[in-house]
Amino acid sequence: MKKVIGLTGGIASGKSTVVDFLVSRGFQVIDADKVVRELQKPDGKLYQAILTEFGVEFFDENRQLNREKLGRLIFTDRVQREKLSALQDKIIREELYHKRDELLSALTEHSVIFMDIPLLIEYNYIGFDEIWLVVVPESVQLKRLMARNHLSEEEARNRISTQMSMTEKQRFADRVFDNSGTIEQLQSQVQQALEELCPTDYSEK
Ligand SMILES: CC(C)(COP(=O)(O)OP(=O)(O)OC[C@H]1O[C@@H](n2cnc3c(N)ncnc32)[C@H](O)[C@@H]1O)[C@@H](O)C(=O)NCCC(=O)NCCS
Numbered sequence: 275m276k277k278v279i280g281l282t283g284g285i286a287s288g289k290s291t292v293v294d295f296l297v298s299r300g301f302q303v304i305d306a307d308k309v310v311r312e313l314q315k316p317d318g319k320l321y322q323a324i325l326t327e328f329g330v331e332f333f334d335e336n337r338q339l340n341r342e343k344l345g346r347l348i349f350t351d352r353v354q355r356e357k358l359s360a361l362q363d364k365i366i367r368e369e370l371y372h373k374r375d376e377l378l379s380a381l382t383e384h385s386v387i388f389m390d391i392p393l394l395i396e397y398n399y400i401g402f403d404e405i406w407l408v409v410v411p412e413s414v415q416l417k418r419l420m421a422r423n424h425l426s427e428e429e430a431r432n433r434i435s436t437q438m439s440m441t442e443k444q445r446f447a448d449r450v451f452d453n454s455g456t457i458e459q460l461q462s463q464v465q466q467a468l469e470e471l472c473p474t475d476y477s478e479k
């Protein structure tokens with residue numbers, strides 16, 4: 275049987291770090307943030323709608339979306355965040371499911387694919403055999419987010435507060451990975467889950 279695993283977690287919880295490990299083990303992963311970035315390029319399906327709704331001031335001279343500027347707006351203004359979501363959600367969803375179907379049809383039976391979708395639970399994505407959740411204590415999440423995105427504590431707190439809390443997310447998860455330790459400790463939890471998921475053939479992927 276082919277399996278689709280949904281991977282999720284709060285902002286800067288460590289999803290991409292898990293994805294890097296899965297890819298290093300030979301698994302195929304659909305990364306929603308990357309798909310969104312492609313759709314937002316000048317030849318992408320989201321470009322014109324964002325330009326029309328938000329205006330040319332959110333784009334640079336090379337016609338690329340100024341993600342930092344749009345991020346600053348939508349993470350501090352709920353109305354603008356909902357506007358962006360209303361604009362993008364259907365197209366992002368269709369694209370992700372399309373990519374999943376394409377990938378599945380190209381794979382043999384007994385394959386496992388992963389979909390890294392940050393807002394999987396908030397936006398009610400469905401169709402997974404399992405949901406994997408990466409969690410970190412909020413203090414660690416805050417520190418990592420501030421460091422990675424060069425944000426002030428207030429900016430980072432704002433971003434975290436736009437998402438469902440990790441405690442609440444745990445109710446929806448089949449497996450939970452604790453990323454409060456080292457990257458190696460995270461990887462060994464994922465390795466264990468892979469062995470349980472596909473005991474006979476995971477090492478051949
Ligand atoms: C606002 C944008 C342009 C900022 O771009 P930027 O490159 O700075 O961030 P990036 O796209 O890498 O997202 C980083 C993280 O922010 C969080 N995030 C993104 N959008 C949202 C949102 N609307 N609500 C809550 N968290 C969000 C996610 O955890 C995501 O992993 C971009 O995030 C965006 O278009 N967001 C809306 C699309 C979306 O829903 N993305 C999530 C995929 S399901």
Ligand SMILES: Nc1ncnc2c1ncn2[C@@H]1O[C@H](COP(=O)(O)OP(=O)(O)OP(=O)(O)O)[C@@H](O)[C@H]1O
Binds near residue numbers: 292454460
């Ligand atoms: N165990 C760890 N120890 C130290 N740093 C870590 C650890 N795990 C992840 N990081 C760092 O924390 C930051 C966030 O991790 P990562 O990018 O994997 O999170 P993410 O969930 O994919 O984020 P986003 O939701 O924004 O896409 C990165 O800078 C990463 O290198």
